[in-house]
Amino acid sequence: KNEVEQSPQNLTAQEGEFITINCSYSVGISALHWLQQHPGGGIVSLFMLSSGKKKHGRLIATINIQEKHSSLHITASHPRDSAVYICAVGTGNQFYFGTGTSLTVIP
Amino acid sequence: DTEVTQTPKHLVMGMTNKKSLKCEQHMGHRAMYWYKQKAKKPPELMFVYSYEKLSINESVPSRFSPECPNSSLLNLHLHALQPEDSALYLCASSQPDYGYTFGSGTRLTVV
Numbered sequence: 542k543n544e545v546e547q548s549p550q551n552l553t554a555q556e557g558e559f560i561t562i563n564c565s566y567s568v569g570i571s572a573l574h575w576l577q578q579h580p581g582g583g584i585v586s587l588f589m590l591s592s593g594k595k596k597h598g599r600l601i602a603t604i605n606i607q608e609k610h611s612s613l614h615i616t617a618s619h620p621r622d623s624a625v626y627i628c629a630v631g632t633g634n635q636f637y638f639g640t641g642t643s644l645t646v647i648p
Numbered sequence: 649d650t651e652v653t654q655t656p657k658h659l660v661m662g663m664t665n666k667k668s669l670k671c672e673q674h675m676g677h678r679a680m681y682w683y684k685q686k687a688k689k690p691p692e693l694m695f696v697y698s699y700e701k702l703s704i705n706e707s708v709p710s711r712f713s714p715e716c717p718n719s720s721l722l723n724l725h726l727h728a729l730q731p732e733d734s735a736l737y738l739c740a741s742s743q744p745d746y747g748y749t750f751g752s753g754t755r756l757t758v759v
Binding site: 571574576581582583584585586589631635636638639641 | 654681690691693738740742744747748749750751752753755
């Protein structure tokens with residue numbers, strides 16, 4: 542069993558739709574990260590969370606420590622949001638990645 | 649400077665070549681990491697350096713040799729690689745409470 546589980550694995554949305562990606566983890570963490578990776582590209586850190594909620598532009602990330610669950614929301618989705626979104630949790634010097642959610646936003 | 653810089657961005661090497669990947673950060677992060685990522689898979693941890701000392705080596709073949717010459721630099725020396733070593737090699741750095749910062753990666757092709 543993976544330490545970090547994401548759902549869905551693949552997601553296709555129409556431009557403008559509200560998108561939610563979910564992440565559950567099974568280890569004790571110091572922080573949870575949401576990462577974005579465009580095809581063939583490097584990884585960009587979107588959020589680091591240890592509690593509550595963070596917002597950056599059209600992106601919102603929430604975490605529930607008791608339930609070991611986090612969500613990434615994208616409002617008013619746009620084709621440029623098409624990428625793989627990865628949930629990862631950090632415990633000291635260890636970093637566990639989810640398998641990623643591949644998002645395609647269609648114009 | 650809030651970036652992790654990796655060079656080169658692309659590298660093609662033969663199986664008998666020796667090459668090095670370079671990673672640099674000037675954020676004062678004291679932990680640095682090498683990851684290997686195959687297509688459509690999450691990154692796999694290779695090495696962790698903490699305060700310039702190798703703290704984690706995830707059973708990586710000896711044809712990959714990491715080096716941390718100082719707190720800002722991390723190298724990955726490559727020798728006698730196999731075609732299956734072709735992948736995206738990502739460097740990252742971290743500091744407690746400040747999260748992880750990833751480089752944009754080196755796309756390595758072994759021919």
